[in-house]
Amino acid sequence: MAGITDATFRYLCGKYGADVVYSEMISAAGLFYDSERTSGLLDSYKKNGGAKFVVQLFGNKPEHFAKAVKIIEKTVKPDGIDINFGCPVPKVQKIGAGAKLFQDLDQSRRVIEACLQNTKLPISVKTRTQAGKVSVLDFVEKMKDLPIAALMVHGRTLAQGFSGEVDYKILNRAKKKFKGVFIANGGIDDLKSAQEMLKKTNADGIGIGQAACGQPFIFEEIKKYFLKDNSNTPRPREARVHPSREGIVFTTAWEHAKLMEKLKGKQGMLEMRKHLCWYVKGLPGAAELRQEFVKVETLNDIKKLLKYFFTF
Numbered sequence: 001m002a003g004i005t006d007a008t009f010r011y012l013c014g015k016y017g018a019d020v021v022y023s024e025m026i027s028a029a030g031l032f033y034d035s036e037r038t039s040g041l042l043d044s045y046k047k048n049g050g051a052k053f054v055v056q057l058f059g060n061k062p063e064h065f066a067k068a069v070k071i072i073e074k075t076v077k078p079d080g081i082d083i084n085f086g087c088p089v090p091k092v093q094k095i096g097a098g099a100k101l102f103q104d105l106d107q108s109r110r111v112i113e114a115c116l117q118n119t120k121l122p123i124s125v126k127t128r129t130q131a132g133k134v135s136v137l138d139f140v141e142k143m144k145d146l147p148i149a150a151l152m153v154h155g156r157t158l159a160q161g162f163s164g165e166v167d168y169k170i171l172n173r174a175k176k177k178f179k180g181v182f183i184a185n186g187g188i189d190d191l192k193s194a195q196e197m198l199k200k201t202n203a204d205g206i207g208i209g210q211a212a213c214g215q216p217f218i219f220e221e222i223k224k225y226f227l228k229d230n231s232n233t234p235r236p237r238e239a240r241v242h243p244s245r246e247g248i249v250f251t252t253a254w255e256h257a258k259l260m261e262k263l264k265g266k267q268g269m270l271e272m273r274k275h276l277c278w279y280v281k282g283l284p285g286a287a288e289l290r291q292e293f294v295k296v297e298t299l300n301d302i303k304k305l306l307k308y309f310f311t312f
Helices: 007-015 028-032 036-041 064-073 092-094 105-118 136-142 167-177 191-201 218-227 245-279 286-293 299-311
Strands: 020-027 052-058 080-084 123-131 152-156 183-184 206-207
Touching: 007 020, 007 245, 020 028, 020 080, 028 036, 028 064, 028 286, 052 064, 064 080, 064 105, 092 206, 105 123, 105 167, 123 136, 123 167, 136 167, 152 167, 167 183, 167 191, 183 191, 191 206, 245 286, 245 299, 286 299
Parallel strands: 020 052, 052 080, 080 123, 123 152, 152 183, 183 206
Antiparallel strands: none
C-alpha cells in the first residue's frame, strides 16, 4: 500500500469504520540515517476518523529499528508500531527486508526484540503464510515468548504474491498458536469473503488492503452486517445511509480530493488521479471518466468531472 495509505486515505478509512489504520511502509534505515525523504512520510495528521493509528516499519537491522521506534514514539506518538515481514516487492527483499527478513528467524527475532526494548508502544507484526522454507507456524514458535501485541497474516505464500487461493487451514493453526490478537488478511474484498475468512480461521479480526482502494467505505459495509443484530456492541462511528452506490462513491471521492488538496496542494491533485480511477471502477461511464481523471491538475478540474456524473 505504499503511496496509498497517506493521511487522507487513513482518515477516510477510519471515518468509514476501520478500527486500525496503518501508515505507508517507513524505512527504519531511513530514520536511522535521518533521511529527509523518509521523515516526510511520517505524517502525524491525527484525524484518523476515530481509528487507531499504527506506523509500519520495514528494514533488516536491529540497530536501525531501535532508533526508529524511539523517533516515532517521540515525534509521531501513534497507537502502535508494526513490523513488516510480508512485503514481496523485489526492492524491499533486496535489502533483506519484508518477506526476505521473515526467512531468517534469528534476525527477525533480533529486530522484534530491538523494538520491544526501545519503546513502550505496542509492537505488532505482519507476515505471510510462508516464504522460502519458513512458515508462519515456524515464526510463531520462534517468537512465542515475546510480548507481540498482534499478528496479521496474509493467507498466501511469498510465491503466490497477491493472487491464488488463501490457505485458511494454516491461518487457523497460526491463530491457535499465537497468544495475542490474530488478524487474517488476503482476498477480502466484500462481505462474503470477510464472513468466509472469519468462519474458517476463527481470527479476532480481518485486515483489508487493496480492496479499500476506491472504496474506503468497505469497512462500514462489512461491519454493519456483523453489528446489526447486537444492540450491546458499541458503535462510536454510526453507519451513514447513502441513497445509492454511485452516491457514496462520488461523495467520498470529492471529500478525498478536498482533503488531499488541503494537505498536499498541487502534488495532492496529481496523486489523486489514481484514487479517482479506482473510485469509478465498475461504474457506468468509468472508462470515459478515467481518461479524464488522469489529466486533472486542480481541485476544480475534479469538481467539474464529478458534477458531470453526480450532483452534490
